Amino acid sequence: MSASHAVSADAHWGGGVSPFAASWQKTMMWIFIVTDALLFSALLCGYGYLRMISPVPWPETTEVFSIPFIAFMTFVLITSSMFMGTAVTAARLGDMKKARNNVVLTILGGLVFLGCQAYEWSHIIHEGARLTGALPGSELAHLGVPPQFPSSFFLLTGFHGSHVISGLVILIITATRTSMGKTPPQGVEMAGLYWHFVDLVWVFIFTLFYLLPS
């Protein structure tokens, strides 16, 4: 299914074929990914702006989070992405059993990630983080963090987490329907694109929220 680049431009733009040499489903999925990516992009720009203008100094994330733990979460998500890619190729090659197994592994990876995220949330809430800011008298308040720090943390990771959850729902449905023989390879590929997108967003959040030095 690779695009034959030898075909002339007319054959791609002249009507009757897709200029992307892709089905409408794939085209639409990619366009949706662009939209959703821009949503996260706007949230990240908002976070970046508030961080830049914050009169109260932004904390070093190493003082608030265990960065190795976050790195582990990143590792888990990337690994789940690897399984997903394997599933997509397996589906394309007709090996639906392997596809389903790898989708299940992806789901497990996603669940581990969510579990870690939930732990991270409870940990930071325990330290005094609230949407309104750091609870007076808490450890976080001691660090002197601006209220935008916990609020943008919860907003970014929460919105990402909601995408992980919806991704897991999609994957569970995909896995079930694949084992029933109802999902065409294209369905696995579409689910895969969404899951990889979720992973991609995390790469950006990980770097821009957790790693960028204060």
Added chain:
Amino acid sequence: MSENASNPYKIYTTTWIALLIITVAMLAAEKFHMPRWFLVLFLLAFMMVKAIMIGGNFMHLRYEHSRIAFMVFVGILVTSLILFAFLTPEAASVLAKTPR
């Protein structure tokens, strides 16, 4: 489809390892004493490399018609950069006006 004929799954493990190495490198970067702007640039550059690898290999953009990659690139990156390009000077000017 220009997949490795012998093992079509190899690309995923290779990419996975590469991504891991890059992630570790990004974590280790702050241990080295480098100017802040250099660290930021380094992290952003490696972030883009990771994004390209995930998009290209996991999401198969490398094997699709280049127009899809172009559309995704322009759609996401250019639009985001426009927003970023105007918000940054604005933040800088607010910063300059804020008494510290």
Added chain:
Amino acid sequence: MAHAETHAAEAHGHADHAPQSFIWKYVFSKDHKVIGIQYYVTAMFMALIAGLLAMTIRLQLAWPEKTFPSLNFLTKGYTDGVMNPEFYAMLFTMHGTIMVFFVLSTAPVSGFGNMLIPLQVGARDMAFPFLNGLSFWTFLPGCIVILSSFFVGAGAAAGGWTSYPPLSALRSAVPGSEMGQTLWIIGMVFFIASFTMGGLNFVTTILNMRTKGLSMMRMPMTLWAMFLVAVLGLLSFPALTAASLMLLFDRHFGTSFFIPSGLVLSGQVVNHQGGSPLLWQHLFWFLGHPEVYILMLPALGFTSDIMVAFCRKPIFGYKAMVGAMLAISGLSFVVWGHHMFVSGMSPYLGMAFAVGTMLIAVPSAVKTFNWLATLWRSRIIFKTPMLWAMGVVSLFISGGLSGIWLGQTALDIHFHDTYFVVAHFHLIMAGAALFGVFGATAFWFPKMFGRMMNDTLGKIHFWFTFLAYYCTFFPMHYIGLAGHMRRIYDPYQYEFLKNLQPINQFITISAFILGASQILFFINYFWSAFRGEKATDNPWNAAGLEWTTPSPPGHGNWPGEIPEVHRWPFDYSVPGAEKDFVLQTDPAPIGDKAGSH
């Protein structure tokens, strides 16, 4: 042939069974034509509401000293015949919100886009008909939510359609800032979700499902407009979604994304700090500016396609027209700050935005001159659609010119938040979009309903609307110049505005006439849909692909195979052709221009 197989496959996949029962045929339909009409009629209803809101605003501005006991039934709005000032804020807020999003983003885009795209592209339906139906049924709850905001405790949102924080972010700021503002946000989320779903369908269908021979440079201007509008929406709405999310959090979860430190409300210090109202403005207008082009581009597309049919002449400079639309779309992303010149934004950014705004005038002028060149030396047939098309050109010029004034930072310091701005956007955006919708309605009505609208009634409606429109909005330039500010409940509390009351009264009476004239349209539309003169497949002898379908097209649009396209849709008065137009699907090479388009 591969093309026939592709289309057979698509036909099988998308439009295999025509639905039988009423509910699947007309309510939860997946047919793009039904969905288009659903959107259109809903937008009509929303326009009625928003129009009534406008009339109430005008009543207040003309005679604030008078009492209107007959309006006391609006219990939230009037007390003893006098309008409550907070109600005035709700009126202009909801008038703007409903008109911009629920009427003018809907009727031309979701209404006509859905109706026309598959017909003009040569497809049996949109790429994803189920998603299309879902988009309407997401839009409708949005309408209900936004309208319901009037009936909740303290009333509808009152912070302007632009919803600037901290007014919109603090629930206790004004009455409308309570439930009303939250419902505004929720209604907008529904709307954005619906628009995104529609946009996905539009772009995918136009790119992937064009019939054989329909290259991008053979598309009618309407298709180009719909394509660009969908792209603009997909790329710019996410910024508003993100901002709305943050606003919701500020309102209900105590975050401080947009609320700065040091605010005092009713003598109490507000417990928020560190946020930036300017951030909301940037994110809002990042959408807001492409949004106004979303409203305007379809009208520009309609105008070109209608004009050629009634001039019997190809569009002048097709490539330039397409290029101009592309330029306008691209530039629309870098001019949003011209809404913020006096906001406290960095003046250097102001310079950058002003330059972009001046630049965007160039492709707009290109389009205007190309329309004039299309009209030049043509045999104009003055039917209703053509009148509306020429009305669009007129409003585009008069509304567009004031934009050049406003785009100068130095001048905008004086003009911002005055009626000069109100005049500008009503003429160019609302006017062009509205006239575009009326023109498109008159033009494609026969295709949609198989009946003609009454041309005489249409012409009367046009002239009343055209004249009343100018009488309503043109004087606003002058009162704006004189310093009449926007969003003011009683202008005459200020000495320097007292002598503007007669002008305001003139505007109000013109507005009433404008509003009343629309009754003619409603009568024409609904009467003709059931009792109009039966239409042929191609009553205007137009060359576009959509005119090769029956009027109205049945399920699947073309009864047989989907035709191939051999030329652009502008082959009118071609030397050597037997008729004064050549259908897009006509394969015969004619004259020296054989196959050149």
